[in-house]
Amino acid sequence: MKIKKNILIGEFLGSCFLVMIIVGSGIMAENLTNDDGIRLLANTIATGAGLFVLITAFADISGAHFNPFVSLAMFFRKKIKGNLLKYYIPAQISGCLLGVMFANVFFEHSLLELSTKNRDGLHIFVSEIVATFGLIFIIFATLKDGKTIVAISVATYISAGYWFTSSTSFANPAVSLARTFTDSFTGINYLNTPTYILAEFIGLILAAYILRIIYK
Template identity: 45%
Template sequence: MSIAPQPTANRLLAEFLGTAFLLIGVVGSGIMAQELSGGNTGLALLANAIATGCILYVLITILGPVSGAHFNPVVTMVFTLRGEHAPGLALPYVAVQLLGGVLGVWATHAMFDLDILQFSTTSRSGTGQWWSEVIATFGLVLVIFGGLRHRPDAVPPLVGLYITGAYWFTSSTSFANPAVTVARALSDTFAGIHPSDVLMFILMQIIGALIATVVTARLFARAP
């Protein structure tokens, strides 16, 4: 997906809004799904997954041409390592992604008349879930760069479909995003993660992204 020349402020605003609305989609649909599913966790997860995939498709489509639609610190990290993102913009991107994620969660709490400030009590720990985050993040990076190499116009649906599926085939429900992980720790709702589990999730996401950086550089290398 090509990025039209944009002022830095516009790119940062796009990353902020995109990450904020991603968290609104994740947490808001989780709250609604839990309220309407009648205690059926599988049905709630299905609704949460579909809503998340849909909002990703929309956000990447409309904001991709502005900022690249990273909405994810490890995606920014990989683009920077590949020399496809200005190093000087890496930290600003990550900062606005983290800020957008947190404010998105707080905006969602306000919509559902919940306490704005919360900490999740949902434990997400253990080797299975940690390994799951390696797999989930590796797959996300693989999908992004495979799509950019072969079908740039298909990246929005590819990412949306991948995350929708990964909610179900990973034991962690595929966070695959440090900004999302931090923000979800601040919501004691269906999508939450206990703050004590955040650091290991992020470490596994970084590992998965670094492995994918090496693999995609070889697998999707352009012919000389």
Template identity: 45%
Template sequence: MSDAIAPPATAPATDRTASLARNSVAEAIGTGFLLMAVVGSGILGERLAGGNTAIALLANALSTAATLFALIEWIAPLSGAHLNPLVTLILLFRGDTGRREAIAYVTAQFAGAVIGVTVANAMFDAPLLALSSHARSGFSQCLSEFVATFGLIGIVWVCTRLRPSSLSGIVAAYIGGAFWFTATDFANPAVTLARAFTDTFAGIRLLDVPGFLFAEAAGATAAIMLFRWLVPAASQQVTSAAAR
């Protein structure tokens, strides 16, 4: 999920701008499809499960994990398939992407997420944008978001350095599993905010969004602090790059 395409330093400004625009659109498309998977499978799973929440959650988890694997494989050659503002920001912190690219990517991710929710709602005849009434609050929910995000960012930090060829499978498997071993498994600010606009199985009350965002930021920060120490070579590379 690190940048797969970076314009050469000597490329003309117009070429760099065009490349950034294409990459940002790819990020928006990928994030949009991710939200379609999360919300759409949640809606259909709940409708077909006949009131069995476990079956609905299983369908939601399997669909999201499978789609996430496909999306990373699909979008990575275009933009790096960050699909998550936290991933973009940690790569910016590590020096793997630039500030201009990070701003464009994060903007595209949030826009794509809202568009994805809108399309998912439309595909299942739900209101296009409706504030969710699904309460997700309390210490246990925020702790779950912290844990889910900590694990995801730890995976990205380590595997982009040491196991890049396995990243799509590892991320997809982790997210699918975290649907069951945590109480939340959003682990993505763009996903969290966008899911406030669907009053369906995957929704979250807008009132509960700030708590989730804080927990995600805390989880990402803790992961960076720990895995920067556990993978010292990565930190040394960043230090050397900054010195140049």
């Protein structure tokens, strides 16, 4: 029971703060400058710093997944039991949704608002597959090195992903869903959200397959 409670609390709070950081820093940057490059840089720094801190803080509580597809990958690799997914995934989704609501309120936006920011195209679809593949692969490649190395690796990879992928490396279906509800710099049009999630799922499957070959 304690494990399940820790999962619910850790994943809910961690996911909530993750989206608050992503969306909140994006809105702050949008308010301060009209330069999209500076906006993305500010958003990148905040997200990378936030990821490092959150993974370090919550790793020993819930594993610091904050991502349904990371949890699925953990199940595929037999790192967690399947019956725990019913705790991980709802906590992550609900935490992300609360996070976007908080971020919207922080900056006097509506509590929930549909994004009008289009993120479509085959190039973005392929980009998001690669972004998710890389995230899953890097997590498992560094697990043996301890939580600090995982935290540094994930934070720096996502920071890089903001710049080397045209999708800006969401790599997380719960985050993709949450970002549908902010009409700001980090938002995503609801018509594009399913495509992102599909691309992320493909990235997950490819990563799980390659990891199975390498680590058996």
